[in-house]
Amino acid sequence: MSLNTKIQGILGLAAIGDAMGAATENLSFDQIRKQFGHPVNKFEKPGETAFALGNEEGQVTDDFSQIYFLSQAILKNDGVLDSDIVIKAILDWSNVPWYFDRFAGPTTRSAVAMYKAPSLKMNPLPGAVTVDYASKATNGAAMKIAPAGILHPNDFEGAIDAAITITQVTHDNSLAISGACAVAVTTSASLAPNATVEEALSAGFYGALRGETKAKLISREVAGPSVVERIRLALNIVNGNGTKEEKLRHLSQVVGSGLHISEAVPCAFGIIALNKDDPLQAVIDAVNIGYDTDTIAAIVGSMIGSFMDLTDARFMSLFETVQRANDFNLVELAKSLENVVNAYEK
Incomplete structure (x- = not known):
């Protein structure tokens, strides 16, 4: 597959997820499984339990929309990525x-408040520990990180x-950086050109280690479970006994699929x-893992969307729907990002 088709796959599968x-x-x-009668494998209109209540079928949330905005900002800056962008x-x-x-x-909400009004400080109660919101190790660091991998x-x-560079703007801590690097390197x-999923996951594990060390x-450094060790845990579950459905349930119950970076990223590796x-199917399984499903599915799509066969009718139908529902032109965006990469290499 060409670089262009691979980038299209990443953008498309992340948005679909x-x-x-x-x-x-x-x-x-x-x-x-109880509410829908089966694992969800198509776009559904979010109900009252979802943050996305009010979305139509195929509309994205914060996960892919941040990938989209970040990609557009990089393109407007002639392909240069820095903290200001x-x-x-x-x-x-x-x-x-x-x-x-x-x-x-x-974490993102607190970071935005800081950048919009840097003179405002959150005052703790007398005697209380001051909370540094940039130290929250949430999965928002990984959900928007796809451009870091695409550009390199x-x-x-x-x-x-x-x-x-991307992570420190909103999630400036060791765990968030480790998780973001794991996804970006995958x-x-x-x-x-001839990558395999196994090679990409192995590289991603290196990214988690290297990111943790550099961070x-x-x-x-912040307290919390190691992204590296939780990836090991997820892969041990996958390589253990049981059916695929049992292993997915085990991932959801033991590794977790929630807001913390040490749940979301290792869970994505396992899926x-x-x-x-x-x-x-990996994205569909992420959609059905439970809890923070839109974020984990977007992360999975970012990590292995490049392996998607763009002639797959299932994918193309979803790809066309997600572009139409959000007024995105992901084909054009992929081409523009490819041009930036090609310019880097000259």
Whole structure:
């Protein structure tokens, strides 16, 4: 596959995962199957349990919309990624109430408030520990990180540096950086001409290790489960006994599929490892894993969307729907990002 088709696959599958997972978010593994009567495998209109209540079928949430805004900001800056551009992208995104008011997570919301009014400080109660909201290790660091990998195909260190630049704007801590680097390097590795899913996951594990090490030197170390060790746990579950459905349930119950970066990213690794030959099914399984399904599905799509066969009728139908529902031209966006990559390499 060409670089262009691989980038289209990443953008398309990440958007599809976000939009499809919007309907199952906040439901448990079993509630999804009970409410819908089966695992969800198409776009559904989000109901009252979802943050995306009010979305139509195929509309994305904060996950892919931040990838989109960040990509557009990088393109407007002639392909140059720096912290100022990331801040601009996040602020531009925050000025769209449809996205920000309804979907912004706690860490991103606090970061936006800081950049809009840096003189304002949150005052704790007398004697209380001051909370640094940039130290929250939430999965918002990983959900928007795809451009770091796309801009650095098969360049792990470049993807890591780009991921750190993006992450430190909103999630400046060791765990968030480790998780973001894991996703970015998987995406980067997946763009190699003859890459395999196994190679991409192995590279992503390196990204988690390298990101964790670098972050402890340049960022702030925070308490919480190691992304690296939780990836190991997820892969042990996948390689253990049981049916695929039992392993997915085990991932949801033991690794977790929630807001913390040490749940979402390792869970994505486990889901991908169970679906090495079918990227779309990996996203569908993420949609049905329970809890923060739109984010995990978007992360899975970012990591292995490049392996998607663009002649697959199932994918193309979903791809066309998600573009139409959100007024996106992902084909053109992929071409523009490819042009930036080609310019880098000259």
